[in-house]
Amino acid sequence: MPPTADSIREANVRYHDLAAEHYDSKWGIGYDEVAQAQVTGKLGKALGALPAGGFDRGLEIGAGTGYFSLNLMRAGLLRSAVASDISPGMLEALSSSASSLGLTVETVACDASSLPFDDESFDLVFGHAVLHHLPDLAASFREFRRVLRPGGVVAFCGEPSRHGDRLSSVPKRGALALAPVWRALIGAQSRNGNGHVHGEEEDQLEQVVDVHAFTPADLSTHANAAGFRDVHVGGEELAASLFGWANRTLEATAEPSDVPWAWRVYAYRGYLLLQRLDRSLLEPHLPAGLFYNLLVSARA
Numbered sequence: 001m002p003p004t005a006d007s008i009r010e011a012n013v014r015y016h017d018l019a020a021e022h023y024d025s026k027w028g029i030g031y032d033e034v035a036q037a038q039v040t041g042k043l044g045k046a047l048g049a050l051p052a053g054g055f056d057r058g059l060e061i062g063a064g065t066g067y068f069s070l071n072l073m074r075a076g077l078l079r080s081a082v083a084s085d086i087s088p089g090m091l092e093a094l095s096s097s098a099s100s101l102g103l104t105v106e107t108v109a110c111d112a113s114s115l116p117f118d119d120e121s122f123d124l125v126f127g128h129a130v131l132h133h134l135p136d137l138a139a140s141f142r143e144f145r146r147v148l149r150p151g152g153v154v155a156f157c158g159e160p161s162r163h164g165d166r167l168s169s170v171p172k173r174g175a176l177a178l179a180p181v182w183r184a185l186i187g188a189q190s191r192n193g194n195g196h197v198h199g200e201e202e203d204q205l206e207q208v209v210d211v212h213a214f215t216p217a218d219l220s221t222h223a224n225a226a227g228f229r230d231v232h233v234g235g236e237e238l239a240a241s242l243f244g245w246a247n248r249t250l251e252a253t254a255e256p257s258d259v260p261w262a263w264r265v266y267a268y269r270g271y272l273l274l275q276r277l278d279r280s281l282l283e284p285h286l287p288a289g290l291f292y293n294l295l296v297s298a299r300a
Contacts, residue, residue, distance in 0.1 A: 012133055017088065019090075043126065046297045057079070058082070059125045063085045069081045070097060084112070086110070086111055119146055123149055129157075141222045141228075150300055153299050155297040160212075164241065171242050172246070190255075230297075235286065236292075238278055239282065240274035240275040247267040
């Protein structure tokens, strides 16, 4: 039997509670100037341009450990934030990071399809890599529209495209095949589980929580049906994603302490370089659906 909406929500809670402790290290999440530039760049790309005065009050959907909301606040683009997530564990990690950064963020554990907020109470509703986890997208988009003030905007980044989802399997398979040679070259021991390091339950749940991969039409249809205007869907990252998935897959097969710092610098700088290539040469000219990530924005 296919999973129900309720079972998907339960799996999301459990999976993200388990992942919260190591989520930032797994995905290289930080809150420095580079991270702020990444987040503001993605939001600006989704919206077309960032408002000069920023946003007064924003609601992050599926905030996780706070990558987007905390970096937007540190960059001065968001003065007040409410971080929502279905996972209490993620919100605990977010609160800890916010405290260490000297930021005040309200956290609310809730389902995106039933938000416990008043009508017209936010200027910005946003998220990163969250829509593909939501079982009821139609209800969720209606809620996003309901809590936005007139003229407010919704923006979601980092959503997997159908083409990109299939494409990402290519560098993953290639990296797994080359992993023994790579480990021998850098002098790294094999990690138990060949990259599946966070427990059998987490690995199994990961197969349940990724519900969607989108076409641009999928996202624009949901936004239009919820009553949004000025809907825009764009694509982001192609070369950078292929490079990143290959490197991440290789690294997951090795003991972390055995991976040389020089390799990590190469992988990090290479990813940023290919991001610039994507932005300057590929994203302006290729159809959005060809890219690994999709971005959607709209106005209330």
